[in-house]
Amino acid sequence: MEKRHNLIVRNIRALFDRLRPHFDAGGKWAAYYPVFDAFETVFFLPADATGAGPHVRDSLDLKRFMSLVLVALAPVLLFGIYNCGYQTRLANGLGMNFVAICLSGLKIVLPLIAVSYAVGFFWEFLFAIVRKHNVSEGLLVSGLLFPLTLPPTLPLWQAAIGISFGIVIGKEVFGGTGRNFLNPALTARAFIFFAYPAQLSGNVWTADAVSGATPLAAACATALHGNAVDCLQHAGYSFSNLFFGWYPGSIGATSAFLCLLGAAFLIYVGVASYRTILGGIAGVLVTGYLLNALAAVSGSALPMLKLNPVYHLVMGGFAFGIAYMATDPVSSPGMPASRWIYGFAIGMLTVLIRVFNPAYVEGVMLAILFMNLFAPLLDQLEIKRHIRKRIPNV
Amino acid sequence: MKPLELKKGYAPNINGKPSDHIFQSDKPNRLGLAPSRIAHIKPRLHIAEGDHVQIGSLIFTDKRDSRIKFLSPGAGRIQRILFGKRRVIESVEIELDPRESSCDFPVLSRNDIDRMPRREVIDTLLNGGMWPFLRALPFRDIASPDAPAPQIIVTLGNRHPFCADPAVYLNNRADWLALGLSALQRLTDGAVHVVADPHNAGLQATAGNMITHTLAGPYPADDPAVFVHHTRIDAHANQSWYIDGQDVLAIAELLATGAYPIQRAVAVGGARAGCRQHAFTRMGAPLASIAATPAAQPDTRWIVGGIFTGQAAPADGYLGFYDTALNLLPIDREKEFMAFARGGHSKLSHSKTFLSRFNRQPLTADCNTHGEVRACVNCAFCSQICPVDLLPQFIYKDILADDIDEALALGLLDCAECGLCTFVCPSKIDIGAVLQKAKFVYRLENQA
Numbered sequence: 001m002e003k004r005h006n007l008i009v010r011n012i013r014a015l016f017d018r019l020r021p022h023f024d025a026g027g028k029w030a031a032y033y034p035v036f037d038a039f040e041t042v043f044f045l046p047a048d049a050t051g052a053g054p055h056v057r058d059s060l061d062l063k064r065f066m067s068l069v070l071v072a073l074a075p076v077l078l079f080g081i082y083n084c085g086y087q088t089r090l091a092n093g094l095g096m097n098f099v100a101i102c103l104s105g106l107k108i109v110l111p112l113i114a115v116s117y118a119v120g121f122f123w124e125f126l127f128a129i130v131r132k133h134n135v136s137e138g139l140l141v142s143g144l145l146f147p148l149t150l151p152p153t154l155p156l157w158q159a160a161i162g163i164s165f166g167i168v169i170g171k172e173v174f175g176g177t178g179r180n181f182l183n184p185a186l187t188a189r190a191f192i193f194f195a196y197p198a199q200l201s202g203n204v205w206t207a208d209a210v211s212g213a214t215p216l217a218a219a220c221a222t223a224l225h226g227n228a229v230d231c232l233q234h235a236g237y238s239f240s241n242l243f244f245g246w247y248p249g250s251i252g253a254t255s256a257f258l259c260l261l262g263a264a265f266l267i268y269v270g271v272a273s274y275r276t277i278l279g280g281i282a283g284v285l286v287t288g289y290l291l292n293a294l295a296a297v298s299g300s301a302l303p304m305l306k307l308n309p310v311y312h313l314v315m316g317g318f319a320f321g322i323a324y325m326a327t328d329p330v331s332s333p334g335m336p337a338s339r340w341i342y343g344f345a346i347g348m349l350t351v352l353i354r355v356f357n358p359a360y361v362e363g364v365m366l367a368i369l370f371m372n373l374f375a376p377l378l379d380q381l382e383i384k385r386h387i388r389k390r391i392p393n394v
Numbered sequence: 395m396k397p398l399e400l401k402k403g404y405a406p407n408i409n410g411k412p413s414d415h416i417f418q419s420d421k422p423n424r425l426g427l428a429p430s431r432i433a434h435i436k437p438r439l440h441i442a443e444g445d446h447v448q449i450g451s452l453i454f455t456d457k458r459d460s461r462i463k464f465l466s467p468g469a470g471r472i473q474r475i476l477f478g479k480r481r482v483i484e485s486v487e488i489e490l491d492p493r494e495s496s497c498d499f500p501v502l503s504r505n506d507i508d509r510m511p512r513r514e515v516i517d518t519l520l521n522g523g524m525w526p527f528l529r530a531l532p533f534r535d536i537a538s539p540d541a542p543a544p545q546i547i548v549t550l551g552n553r554h555p556f557c558a559d560p561a562v563y564l565n566n567r568a569d570w571l572a573l574g575l576s577a578l579q580r581l582t583d584g585a586v587h588v589v590a591d592p593h594n595a596g597l598q599a600t601a602g603n604m605i606t607h608t609l610a611g612p613y614p615a616d617d618p619a620v621f622v623h624h625t626r627i628d629a630h631a632n633q634s635w636y637i638d639g640q641d642v643l644a645i646a647e648l649l650a651t652g653a654y655p656i657q658r659a660v661a662v663g664g665a666r667a668g669c670r671q672h673a674f675t676r677m678g679a680p681l682a683s684i685a686a687t688p689a690a691q692p693d694t695r696w697i698v699g700g701i702f703t704g705q706a707a708p709a710d711g712y713l714g715f716y717d718t719a720l721n722l723l724p725i726d727r728e729k730e731f732m733a734f735a736r737g738g739h740s741k742l743s744h745s746k747t748f749l750s751r752f753n754r755q756p757l758t759a760d761c762n763t764h765g766e767v768r769a770c771v772n773c774a775f776c777s778q779i780c781p782v783d784l785l786p787q788f789i790y791k792d793i794l795a796d797d798i799d800e801a802l803a804l805g806l807l808d809c810a811e812c813g814l815c816t817f818v819c820p821s822k823i824d825i826g827a828v829l830q831k832a833k834f835v836y837r838l839e840n841q842a
Contacts, residue, residue: 009731041766045733048763049725053824054702054813055695059741059748061765063734065820068747136768178769270746334772334787383788393632393807
């Protein structure tokens with residue numbers, strides 16, 4: 001086994017070594033070096049020695065940093081595939097055996113992911129070649145986050161246009177990974193949301209001609225019943241259903257439980273900021289309870305006002321957004337206190353949009369994008385405070 | 395004694411730590427000086443190849459201030475002067491006489507020093523070749539002999555892996571430390587702070603009564619900038635002078651014996667060092683004479699100084715003026731297969747992203763970057779480790795945007811130049827070098 005493994009490694013190594021001269025300076029494909037480098041560095045860590053500066057460097061590089069987000073996304077992805085298959089077969093009245101469910105799910109989810117990565121990497125490679133820099137690892141994450149936020153029935157061409165917009169307009173025009181101020185995956189998702197609203201309403205087409213209201217749509221449409229929780233129950237959404245994610249919705253965003261696990265992992269390894277995540281949860285709860293109080297004082301008939309805020313945490317895409325989208329370090333603030341405020345504001349805005357804006361049933365996407373815009377300002381304010389605290393040395 | 399503590403910084407658990415066993419190296423047959431390794435100075439040679447020098451003869455001065463002298467650590471014939479690119483003086487090699495003669499300097503007691511005018515104390519140190527041991531924050535250049543020091547910080551520490559343990563070099567020489575400190579006291583109207591690691595029991599036993607501050611914590615807790623950051627109450631302390639404990643002993647030796655001090659205690663460590671121990675050797679000794687390892691060992695980096703901020707030297711190089719450490723680290727030439735997806739049980743990392751966080755065994759540090767350079771993703775790892783609470787990621791961006799005012803307001807000049815921001819950066823950006831260069835350029839522009 002060990003021997004066979006070594007043989008494989010040696011052969012891959014030999015393949016890259018054979019190809020390298022063509023991509024090095026002077027080679028016939030020298031312009032495409034970034035593509036070669038991107039593939040080679042996936043398989044083999046470069047063994048470059050340190051030059052100037054500290055002789056010793058940390059073993060962590062951006063590839064591993066980003067890969068850990070993929071690890072945290074794995075449970076959400078696997079559950080998403082299963083749930084997609086389950087909901088489709090349920091809607092179509094098909095048999096429910098495990099393998100069949102998984103296959104149905106894969107048939108829906110894999111093409112979306114493949115399109116997202118293929119189109120995304122096309123743009124990444126194109127910009128890397130034109131700008132003559134190496135391909136950054138940011139797309140590893142964006143390319144998977146984006147399909148997980150999509151409804152399973154989205155046509156593939158729309159997904160392709162969405163990821164193109166997200167990568168090119170959300171990121172590359174500003175200079176690529178690290179220089180984008182919006183989360184590219186959310187930018188892509190927002191583009192689809194506004195360009196093709198029919199496919200991204202609160203109603204998810206789980207299968208041909210069968211539509212089911214998402215929990216948020218159900219909770220919003222409660223004028224008749226008067227109580228959002230009752231209405232959710234009526235539509236078949238119990239709290240535990242919502243928490244564990246057994247309902248039709250975006251591919252990866254339904255299970256608050258698995259998002260919680262992913263968030264815990266990311267916090268544990270230090271890739272995501274716990275400040276953003278806890279701030280977001282606090283924002284939802286505080287705003288939700290304030291609105292509950294408002295409902296009691298004003299006697300308003302708006303049912304969403306009275307909804308227990310804990311439901312806001314488990315409904316829709318909030319858990320997914322706060323765990324994986326809001327914690328994107330590039331588009332979120334870099335200072336500790338700013339991250340608290342940023343997270344809190346995302347939670348608050350999510351609830352406000354859900355409750356008061358009848359046009360948009362889901363608020364987390366817009367809340368995060370909105371706060372992305374404010375991230376530099378929040379940082380700037382905290383930096384000013386930081387400067388005031390220092391004893392000057394000029 | 396005020397207990398201080400550094401909360402940030404990093405103490406890597408790596409193998410190659412030198413034992414406190416002392417190995418007395420034989421007298422080498424030649425010595426060398428390495429002017430190009432001394433930061434900031436512009437050396438002017440006062441000797442030529444073939445000249446004969448004594449211990450304590452003038453070898454070179456600093457063109458910027460010719461009173462600053464560097465003297466010969468040995469007696470013999472100047473065998474070779476080696477120039478590098480752009481006529482940088484890389485080394486001055488001295489072939490030692492079997493019996494070495496030395497220049498005489500005045501022998502001064504503590505009373506003499508206390509009674510001398512300050513100017514004479516300064517001249518004694520300048521003429522005795524001791525002045526370059528005194529350096530000033532924030533630029534870490536040799537202190538100016540014309541302005542008194544706001545305060546002087548004496549650092550006694552070996553938390554930079556791996557530098558000479560003060561308990562080793564102070565053993566039986568605590569009297570000299572006291573004499574040296576009294577000389578330093580004459581150079582300042584402020585205080586002379588002696589800063590030590592509270593967890594170094596040997597040091598507490600030998601020099602405990604002279605320690606004024608303890609600063610607990612990991613690397614770079616021994617750095618004077620870290621001490622200033624923890625004690626500063628006004629901008630006065632920004633120009634503090636500092637000196638290493640072993641160099642205070644050198645000053646004391648010059649005063650007490652009237653001879654130029656030539657002995658150095660040097661830590662020899664790192665995974666590739668044959669014998670990890672302390673060596674008592676000559677200043678300017680060939681590195682090979684203390685490394686106890688074959689010089690031809692491939693893929694090994696010879697670092698004089700600690701593993702973070704030490705300088706790379708050739709295996710046939712010499713121990714420099716300030717050097718108290720030689721570390722030999724491996725350079726890994728193997729391109730590791732799918733490294734980003736492995737557990738990493740033995741990978742050195744400050745982050746929590748490898749299984750090595752559960753590994754209590756000392757790990758092997760190598761001289762590899764472990765990744766390619768990428769754009770900054772604002773992960774803030776650098777500001778989480780910075781020992782003087784800078785925001786390196788923002789200062790770095792200010793410098794790239796040419797906003798030097800903002801960089802200064804954020805404390806650019808407080809930078810301890812410890813290299814930890816570069817060490818942790820997952821995008822492999824040499825942030826520390828960008829900050830150091832900005833400091834350097836700022837100073838040049840202010841002088842003009």
